[in-house]
Amino acid sequence: MLDxxxxxxxxxxxxxxxxxxxxxxxxxEKPVMLYSVGKDSAVMLxxxxxxxxxxxxxxxxxxxxxxxxxxxxxxxxxxxxxxSGMELLVYQNPEAKDRGINPFDHGPLHTDMWKTEGxxxxxNLYGFDAAFGGARRDEEKSRAKERIFxxxxxxxxxxPKNQRPELWNLYNARKNKxxxxxxxxxxxxxxxxxxxxxxxxxxxxxxxxxxxxxxxVERDGMLLMVDDDRFPLQPGEEPVMRSxxxxxLGCYPLTGAVExxxxxxxxxxxxxxxxxxxxxxxxxxxxxxxxxxxEKKKQEGYF
Amino acid sequence: xxxxxAEPIYQTDxxxxxxxxxxxxxxxHKTMLRFITCGSVDDGKSTLIGRLxxxxxxxxxxxxxxxxxxxxxxxxxxxxxDFALLxxxxxAEREQGITIDVAYRFFNTEKRKFIVxxxxxxxxxTRNMVTGASTADLAVILIxxxxxxxxxxxxxxxxxxxxxxxxxVLAVNKMDLVGYxxxxxxAIVEDYTAFAKSIGIAAFTxxxxxxxxxxxxxxxxxxxxxxxxxxxxxxxxxxEVNSATDADKPFRMPVQWVNRPNLDFRGFSGxxxxxxxxxxxxVRVLPxxxxxxxxxxxxxxxxxxxxxxxxxxxxxxxxxxxxxxxDVIALxxxxxxxxxxxEATIVWMADEExxxxxxxxxxxxxxxxxxxxxxxxxxxxxxxxxxxxxKTLDLNAIGVANLSTDKQIVFEPYADNRTLGGFILIDKxxxxxxxxxxxxxxxxxxxxxxxxxxxxxxxxxAQLKNQxxxxxxxxxxxxxxxxxxxxxxxxxxxRMNRHTFLLDGDNVRHGxxxxxxxxxxxxxxxxxxxxxxxxLMTDAGLIVITAFISPFRSExxxxxxxxxxxxxxxxxxxxxxxxxxxxxxxxLYKKARAGELKNFTGIDSPYEPPHxxxxxxxxxxxxxxxxxEAIVARLIP
Numbered sequence: 001m002l003d004x005x006x007x008x009x010x011x012x013x014x015x016x017x018x019x020x021x022x023x024x025x026x027x028x029e030k031p032v033m034l035y036s037v038g039k040d041s042a043v044m045l046x047x048x049x050x051x052x053x054x055x056x057x058x059x060x061x062x063x064x065x066x067x068x069x070x071x072x073x074x075x076x077x078x079x080x081x082x083x084s085g086m087e088l089l090v091y092q093n094p095e096a097k098d099r100g101i102n103p104f105d106h107g108p109l110h111t112d113m114w115k116t117e118g119x120x121x122x123x124n125l126y127g128f129d130a131a132f133g134g135a136r137r138d139e140e141k142s143r144a145k146e147r148i149f150x151x152x153x154x155x156x157x158x159x160p161k162n163q164r165p166e167l168w169n170l171y172n173a174r175k176n177k178x179x180x181x182x183x184x185x186x187x188x189x190x191x192x193x194x195x196x197x198x199x200x201x202x203x204x205x206x207x208x209x210x211x212x213x214x215x216x217v218e219r220d221g222m223l224l225m226v227d228d229d230r231f232p233l234q235p236g237e238e239p240v241m242r243s244x245x246x247x248x249l250g251c252y253p254l255t256g257a258v259e260x261x262x263x264x265x266x267x268x269x270x271x272x273x274x275x276x277x278x279x280x281x282x283x284x285x286x287x288x289x290x291x292x293x294x295e296k297k298k299q300e301g302y303f
Numbered sequence: 304x305x306x307x308x309a310e311p312i313y314q315t316d317x318x319x320x321x322x323x324x325x326x327x328x329x330x331x332h333k334t335m336l337r338f339i340t341c342g343s344v345d346d347g348k349s350t351l352i353g354r355l356x357x358x359x360x361x362x363x364x365x366x367x368x369x370x371x372x373x374x375x376x377x378x379x380x381x382x383x384x385d386f387a388l389l390x391x392x393x394x395a396e397r398e399q400g401i402t403i404d405v406a407y408r409f410f411n412t413e414k415r416k417f418i419v420x421x422x423x424x425x426x427x428x429t430r431n432m433v434t435g436a437s438t439a440d441l442a443v444i445l446i447x448x449x450x451x452x453x454x455x456x457x458x459x460x461x462x463x464x465x466x467x468x469x470x471x472v473l474a475v476n477k478m479d480l481v482g483y484x485x486x487x488x489x490a491i492v493e494d495y496t497a498f499a500k501s502i503g504i505a506a507f508t509x510x511x512x513x514x515x516x517x518x519x520x521x522x523x524x525x526x527x528x529x530x531x532x533x534x535x536x537x538x539x540x541x542x543e544v545n546s547a548t549d550a551d552k553p554f555r556m557p558v559q560w561v562n563r564p565n566l567d568f569r570g571f572s573g574x575x576x577x578x579x580x581x582x583x584x585x586v587r588v589l590p591x592x593x594x595x596x597x598x599x600x601x602x603x604x605x606x607x608x609x610x611x612x613x614x615x616x617x618x619x620x621x622x623x624x625x626x627x628x629x630d631v632i633a634l635x636x637x638x639x640x641x642x643x644x645x646e647a648t649i650v651w652m653a654d655e656e657x658x659x660x661x662x663x664x665x666x667x668x669x670x671x672x673x674x675x676x677x678x679x680x681x682x683x684x685x686x687x688x689x690x691x692x693x694k695t696l697d698l699n700a701i702g703v704a705n706l707s708t709d710k711q712i713v714f715e716p717y718a719d720n721r722t723l724g725g726f727i728l729i730d731k732x733x734x735x736x737x738x739x740x741x742x743x744x745x746x747x748x749x750x751x752x753x754x755x756x757x758x759x760x761x762x763x764x765a766q767l768k769n770q771x772x773x774x775x776x777x778x779x780x781x782x783x784x785x786x787x788x789x790x791x792x793x794x795x796x797x798r799m800n801r802h803t804f805l806l807d808g809d810n811v812r813h814g815x816x817x818x819x820x821x822x823x824x825x826x827x828x829x830x831x832x833x834x835x836x837x838x839l840m841t842d843a844g845l846i847v848i849t850a851f852i853s854p855f856r857s858e859x860x861x862x863x864x865x866x867x868x869x870x871x872x873x874x875x876x877x878x879x880x881x882x883x884x885x886x887x888x889x890x891l892y893k894k895a896r897a898g899e900l901k902n903f904t905g906i907d908s909p910y911e912p913p914h915x916x917x918x919x920x921x922x923x924x925x926x927x928x929x930x931x932e933a934i935v936a937r938l939i940p
Contacts, residue, residue, distance in 0.1 A: 016615075019559070054601065055564040144408065164735060164736045165739070167437040167438075170667075172736045175734060266323045267323065
């Protein structure tokens, strides 16, 4: 057993995240938490509940919905909003809705319109000046250089060369007119930390992270789950029941599953540790524009 | 791949596979070490970090594949894997082949989790290194074995020491390129020892390594039998972290947020900076000095019996005392000091130079106040550590200066407490973080100079004169008509038996401000002094009229803040530049255009018009007399 005075790495990470959440609430005018219902969002929400307990977190949850998330995600989203006592705002880009933008027919436009545009529209509509996001620096190279308080221009662009220095745990939350801030309270967490924390704190997560028999088809080297009857089967395709789980959750037609038998959290962590591919590998979005795909997307206003 | 095969850091795959619960139990109790790596452009920083990630299995197959294909495309290591590419994130810098910002990397070993701040080695990026170092427990200073101790090595060591990093590792890299020669290593260590001593670094750990080949990174290398260890990883796993030493200091917690869900609960939330707290402890709230005792340490997981430095908690008190964001809760019989004048080290981080006398926001802990900095006592040459005379500080300059705040702040010297001694300065107009600073001590002046209460109050002065004091602050370009109109206004007020005084720009520069020139810094000081004089005159009950170009918004706002609410009238004498230049009453524009007059407002020095003045006078639409009439009517309706 360690000397009681030396905090463990998870205790230090938790304390840092809570500190960030409280700073934003104290200094921003109208904060919001972007809630994507994934495991990182789950941890971020849990940290917010800890930060402000016994008060409920003093900001709403915003789900920028694409209408193509897994059904199990919508279930957990509604449940967590109820349990946390927070207001849940769901935003769907009306133009994407009208044009019936979907991941099968529209490729990259799907992410662009529902997520990137949808997010900008939602932030403008409600006038939020600070938005919490669950991104981590270990996910991707351009994230590794992003500040915890990351400023966006009025058109939501990110200028990686013009970031404010962040010293100690002093955050400068002062904005110029029209600017807004993306704040990443779990910047310094790794994927393993997230799992470990979920395990230790019994943080509720979407059951899709655990293996179960689910209807799947294999397409372009990805294992996709047929979550509802909007999934257009190609000639000869027939859903096959496989024991699968997801390492990351997004729009179901864009999210690759892995075959797995891991039905408990320790088993999931075990698989994660022994695996040899990175987490975002299951997502199509990073590969769009070569090595600098995500950086480019962020400059355009993707979270 | 390489001829040295590094041992993997993890021997734990077997444990993970056989007994995940036991593995999780171990991982759960790991501590965390944050460190920075610093070195010159080609010292192999990114390669070393890439190596640490690779050896600790933080690189996955898909990333490795991408890395291999990138290495062939843009790599600098021929057919071999260029680990640096893994680390150098942003597209722009990948093209230039350099790291341009602070990047954070993560890996862990059986004993610890690590966060590495990768900071660049270029001269112009002092600010990035200071940023990365501010959260670090340890610094790895990289040296190219072929080059030895360079100017950059000295600079990085000085900065690491300045920011208070006690654990310094001197990693003599690229040992493979000098044939693992012990004499080369020893000579570098000897050289560095002398330098380290000279700047006050008491101890450091030196080791011969090769980030590229993997020597002495995880295990001791057979190529350096003369080196007894430890390996870099062994050392990183065992050094003491800052939070451990912080816990032994007296209790301090800056209040971030007051938690008040209903009338029955009132808690004070914050991150404990130093020390520990238990229910029943007597505490003092600063700056008010009120005392109470802690009744509960509240968390979602239940009340705690004790909380220590580094934890975020919510405290409840036995008494209803005032306590809000910015206050500091401290051990009752050993509280920190409160002061408003300090000596500090300042690291300037903005392209625009520091302006002594200008008001900046100063954020320290959860306190945000207005601060003004005096002319630096000296600037430090970060290459030679010499003290140089300086009038200001430029981007990446480090200096020592006195500063004063508009209210008392709770502080401790930075050497004792990073949270209550480290601050940032924020520009009030651009909102940019322009500097970082470290408080040394309070100036005794602040403790000994008290405000002298006088019996004849400012209200009484004003009543005697039967008027309300005010400042009519005229601003506008040279030749706009400020002095002319100001003079007319004063004549009209005098006829109405008002007691006035006109402070004119040119006249003040003959006496009070004759030591000041026309640089940005001097213009700021000019206005500050005039503001203070005007303030004293309003205390005496006068109506003060000032006619100064006063080109910068922040100084006009600073003067506005000095005055009593409702007593400051900003009057913008708005004459277009072309018009003022055409009039050119004093012939100054002509000289400025000819290059005989430097820093002339409107020509080669900016004028920032007021956004929201009390009055705007368009001199192209009315005569000077009409303007004066309008101003008097506004002042005395």
